Amino acid sequence: MTLALSVLDLVPVRSNQSSADAVAASLSLAQRADELGFTRYWFAEHHNMPSVASTTPPVFIAAVAARTSRIRVGSGGVMLPNHAPLVVAEQFAALEALAPGRVDLGIGRAPGSDPVISALLRASGPTSEVDRFEEHLGDIRALAGEGATVTVNTVDGLRDYEVRATPAAVGIPELWLLGSSDYSAHLAAKRGLPYVFAHHFSGEGTERALDIYRREFQPSESLAAPRTFLTLNVVVADTVEEAHARALPMLQSMARLRTGKPMRALDTVEAAKRDELDTSGRHVVDAMLERWVVDAPDAAVTRVRELASRFGVDEVMVSPVAGAREAEPVDRSPGRERTLELLAERVTPPAA
Template identity: 60%
Template structure:
């Protein structure tokens, strides 16, 4: 039996903050992780948008993407994604048009519809400073179209009482970022198909409905000039170590964080491995842990490479975006994430073998 072809690899980074780190150290660790991805042939490096969470520093994807692009040589950088209802479309268009101008041909703009935070923080983002209107989530399709138009070289015409005004995200755009729609339901799948845009289902977060969402997207796809064929890939949480036993140890801090998130417990900076091991999961929450374990890729290099190949084959994709969620042990340098770096190196080497 032939081995399935190795898919291309990419990275999704939430910029985790450990209990032994400040934001400065977490960002330094992310920069080093991106350089490992760049050196090992990963295709793209995306930053998520989350707010007011003690364990996640990726509050501003375009700012961190600029840092990553400046610290790397060839890998594509972008958002996974910008939560568009939190922002005025022109601001998003300007940010990513500038990124594309600074790093032409290397920028992706992933757009999502969820708030990426709690309701109070969402209010502060959208209205506390007189920002985006209350129905922004419902107007997501319109705002996607607006961002696309504003980033184009011709801009978009706005009719006001004073006449027709043209808005452009940047004065002389020579190229535009690739726009992707992201989602964890069929809404964005249908929208991406209708607009002829690339699409990614949040398999790493949801894990359910992936096949159905991808089928809706592919079956309803309307070709566009930029994308004559549907484009999609898979996202998955991954921990790879020299042995399966070590990988299972390293995943425990992320397991504790996800259990807290899913069960309404206080969210804290990510625990070190030893502290996570000393705090067993309550028996009532074990089914949740088992469900997550079935969807994550945790193991030695050969096991992980086999799972990645199988996932790519099952969902018919030629690219897998991994979220490296390995924790850190006591004494780890605070400005590095060695276990996350090892995950990227070991996985890339195993798939290339």
């Protein structure tokens, strides 16, 4: 089975790093992914989380585009309720001009944060209303392409006004709809858009969502048939013991999140080993380990291929969640780099 690999990055921040260190580590990781032949590199949008620095995907996309030569770069995703549609269209039109033919615009409907942060994001100006998500999705698609006509009320009466995102690049970003519910599957099928269900986040409902999407898909000008891929949390190391040690900091962080405990920057591997979760936290970790791929190289690749076959996809986007050891450089992520290297050695052809 031919399998393409891609990367989803949340720019994780560990306890002995500054956010700037974390950004530097992610930029190095993106360059390594480009060298190894990965298909695309996406940044997520999250806010006000001490363990996550990926608040502004367009900024990171531009930085990675400037440091790479062939890999596709994009958002996984831009959370549309936080932004005005025209702003999103203009940002990604600019990115397409900077990296022609390499830009993906993944859009999500969730806010990517808590209600307080969502209110603060909206306080700075008009944003996209959640209940107008479908309309604004169409606006972005039009504005980033041939443009749109809006009717405005002037002193001389109603007037048509032509709007198009600039700079107008030769091509347009490839638009993807992201989601973790049936709503997004129905909408992507209706609009004829490529679609990604957040399997790495929830691990539940993936088969149902993909079945809805494939069954209801309506061809569009840009897409003739359903197109999707699988997202996975992955840690690969030279031994299974090392893989599990590297996975522990993120597993414990997710357990704290899902059991309502205070969030903090990611522990190092050594600190995570010293930490003890309560019973509810251990249950969360055990459940996540069943869905994540945490293993030595050959077993990990076998598992990735099995999941790709099960869900009927020929591309897997991995979120490399390996933690770091205390002595490792703060501006690199050796565990995440090693995850990508071990996968690429067994799956992807070398980059040209």
